Amino acid sequence: MTTRSPAARDLAAFAALLADETRAAFCLALLDGRAWTAGELARHARVAPSTASEHLGRLVAGGLLAEERQGRHRYVRLVDARAARLVEGLLAHAVPEAAAAPPRTLREAGARGAMARGRTCYDHLAGRLGTAIADAMTARGLLEREAGFALSGSGLRWFAGLGVELAAGGRRPLARGCLDWTERRPHLAGVAGAALCRHALDSGWCVRIGTERAVKVTAEGERALGELLGIAPAALR
Structure with missing residues (x-):
């Protein structure tokens, strides 16, 4: 049995972050350089807030997005340039x-x-x-x-x-x-x-x-x- 390298596993996992149309739509919207709320992104991608929250959680955990909170509002942005x-x-x-x-x-x-x-x-x-x-x-x-x-x-x-x-x-x-x-x-x-x-x-x-x-x-x-x-x-x- 061939042992696959950890790097290959990690690359596949990272690539999977964008292998979904909703998550890709979020990342494209955030290319405007601004922070968006989860609700704004949900409306932009035409998905339910609960669906948006699930996808945003994956993108934050995967290191593509960063999360900021101001009061009751949750904002996300691309993590860096x-x-x-x-x-x-x-x-x-x-x-x-x-x-x-x-x-x-x-x-x-x-x-x-x-x-x-x-x-x-x-x-x-x-x-x-x-x-x-x-x-x-x-x-x-x-x-x-x-x-x-x-x-x-x-x-x-x-x-x-x-x-x-x-x-x-x-x-x-x-x-x-x-x-x-x-x-x-x-x-x-x-x-x-x-x-x-x-x-x-x-x-x-x-x-x-x-x-x-x-x-x-x-x-x-x-x-x-x-x-x-x-x-x-x-x-x-």
Whole structure:
């Protein structure tokens, strides 16, 4: 009888966490970087609260989600950026065939279009918005991509000019390329990507729309990104 390795057993158990459509829907919703209540996730996935609670318990116990309590409310979020990167990476492998299928309803078509134009990928910007920003930063010498993503000296000064502090440290890289599952090209992640996303939302350059991760660039955002990075408004719509 062949003895299987503990690593194989552990990998299979971890993979099983996402081998359920309800749990996968929870993790995709939490890629917006926010904490959700169990009730919100239940409504999002269209399951009973008791079912949601059972699935959330498995995800927390398995290390994908973290739980926070405030008074009577229970919130959950992805445990860290590494967990978000794992979910997004799996999505990049899983989605191409599904994305090629025509949308079944006008609502689905609208949601898919909004997500492709701009969205959050956990705590950084993705979609055409995210790749347009990464491309513009590269063209202006703010971002170097010869051997992975790295901010240049000009890039560090650019962030400082925005008043954005890049709190480097820990295991998270200052800049990292993240493969965009709709554009099939990388956008900016890491500490810099997260800081830029926060700044864009706090400054009103982008606003969240709908219940998914989609974001929309505002008129103020179009002006700012045009002045700062030379991005044409048409590329953001």
